[in-house]
Every structure is written in structure tokens, then in C-alpha cells.
Amino acid sequence: MRAEVDLLVPVKRLTAAKSRLRGVAGDRGAHAALALAIVLDTLSAARGAEGVRRLVVVTADPTVAGAAREVGAETLPDLPDTGLNPALRHGAEVLRAADPDSAVGALQSDLPALRPAELTAALRAAVDPGRPAGRAFCLDRQGAGTTLLVAASGRVLDPRFGPGSADAHRASGASTLDGSWPSLRCDVDTRADLRYAAGLGLGARTATRLAAAG
Numbered sequence: 276m277r278a279e280v281d282l283l284v285p286v287k288r289l290t291a292a293k294s295r296l297r298g299v300a301g302d303r304g305a306h307a308a309l310a311l312a313i314v315l316d317t318l319s320a321a322r323g324a325e326g327v328r329r330l331v332v333v334t335a336d337p338t339v340a341g342a343a344r345e346v347g348a349e350t351l352p353d354l355p356d357t358g359l360n361p362a363l364r365h366g367a368e369v370l371r372a373a374d375p376d377s378a379v380g381a382l383q384s385d386l387p388a389l390r391p392a393e394l395t396a397a398l399r400a401a402v403d404p405g406r407p408a409g410r411a412f413c414l415d416r417q418g419a420g421t422t423l424l425v426a427a428s429g430r431v432l433d434p435r436f437g438p439g440s441a442d443a444h445r446a447s448g449a450s451t452l453d454g455s456w457p458s459l460r461c462d463v464d465t466r467a468d469l470r471y472a473a474g475l476g477l478g479a480r481t482a483t484r485l486a487a488a489g
């Protein structure tokens with residue numbers, strides 16, 4: 276069965292992004308370039324996955340929006356100063372206004388090792404009609420966070436990203452996606468995460484930025 280999911284990717288302003296990775300790439304400009312490279316590698320992989328019908332970046336940052344469009348994503352302006360989950364709720368409402376029957380998902384923007392085939396498989400599992408909950412999520416590699424949340428047609432996305440989001444999504448009735456998808460689970464918040472992602476194989480833009488930083 277082919278999944279057809281409209282996927283939101285939230286991205287905060289580059290000046291605030293990836294604060295736990297500050298210093299990895301060098302000065303402020305190099306840090307912003309690394310943060311953008313991570314987003315673009317994630318988007319390129321998502322664009323290459325089967326079953327991603329619309330790929331929509333939600334961001335208030337014009338640099339992110341312009342670069343995202345160059346790799347084939349659509350963009351939607353963030354609501355001013357409301358944060359991650361309100362941005363996703365807003366995005367989901369816009370997607371459902373365009374197609375009330377769509378399956379809607381949210382993908383983290385910091386998956387620089389993402390392999391399209393792993394996202395394809397996870398989306399297919401998420402919209403499998405045999406899945407009773409109607410909402411499904413993928414744990415990050417540490418097991419406490421969430422890298423992907425999908426609401427099947429007719430279900431509200433109800434995103435609960437943030438610290439402890441795995442428990443929050445579970446408590447809200449979403450089911451876990453159980454496949455072995457290391458690249459989909461590998462969000463990069465710390466230097467250790469980046470090393471792990473490098474072991475899986477980084478996207479070209481992120482690899483280039485890190486190589487430039489030595």
C-alpha cells in the first residue's frame with residue numbers, strides 16, 4: 276500500500292536554532308550555516324521518500340523559507356512567537372483546509388542522516404488501516420523524544436513535541452511505530468548525536484559544513 280501524507284517540518288529562526296550545537300561549526304555565521312544545512316539535508320531526504328504528498332516547512336525565518344523552496348518544499352509562515360506545537364497545529368489546520376481527508380504528519384527538521392527509504396517505510400506503517408489508534412509516532416534514538424508524528428485521515432494531529440514528548444504522545448493515545456529506522460530516529464541536538472549521525476552517513480550539506488569546521 277502506498278502512503279500519502281502531507282508532512283509539516285517546523286523550523287525555528289536560525290539565530291536561535293541548534294543552541295546545544297553552538298561552537299561545533301565555528302562562529303555565529305558558521306553555526307547558522309550548519310543549522311541550515313541540517314534542515315536542508317532533512318528536507319532533501321523527505322522529498323526523496325515515497326508517499327510524501329506535500330512537504331511544508333513552517334518557519335518565520337525568510338532565509339530558511341527561501342532555501343527550503345529551492346529543495347522543493349513549500350513554506351508556511353509561522354504564527355508569531357507561539358512556539359513549536361502551535362506552529363504545527365496552525366500548519367495542520369492549513370493542510371486540512373486544503374484537503375479535509377488528508378493524512379497529516381510532523382517531521383523534525385534535524386535528521387541529517389535521514390534515508391528516504393526509512394521515512395517511506397515509517398509513513399506506510401503510520402497510515403496502515405490495521406493500525407487502530409489513528410495517530411502514530413516514531414521515537415528518537417534515546418527513546419524520550421519524537422521524530423515523526425502522523426495523524427491518519429480524519430484524526431487531529433494534536434502535536435505534543437518538546438521534552439518528554441514520547442510519553443506525552445503515548446499518553447495522548449498515539450501508538451508507537453516499531454520499525455528499525457536508525458536514520459529517522461537520529462535527531463541531532465548534541466555533539467554525541469552528530470557523531471552518531473556521522474556513523475550512519477550524513478547528508479552532503481551537513482558533512483560539508485562539518486568538514487569545513489575541521
Ligand SMILES: Nc1nc2c(ncn2[C@@H]2O[C@H](COP(=O)(O)OP(=O)(O)OP(=O)(O)O)[C@@H](O)[C@H]2O)c(=O)[nH]1
Nearest residue numbers: 285286287292293294295333334353358359362384
Ligand atoms: N516553526 C517553528 N519551529 C520550531 C519552533 N521552536 C522549535 N521549532 C522546531 O522544532 C524542533 C525542535 O526544536 P528545539 O529542540 O526546541 O530546538 P533545536 O533548534 O532543535 O535545538 P536547541 O536550540 O538545542 O533546543 C526543531 O526542528 C526546531 O526548528 C517555533 O517556534 N516555530
Ligand SMILES: C=C(OP(=O)(O)O)C(=O)O
Nearest residue numbers: 420421436437438440464
Ligand atoms: C522537540 C523534541 O526534540 P528535541 O528537543 O530533541 O529536538 C521532541 O522530541 O519532541
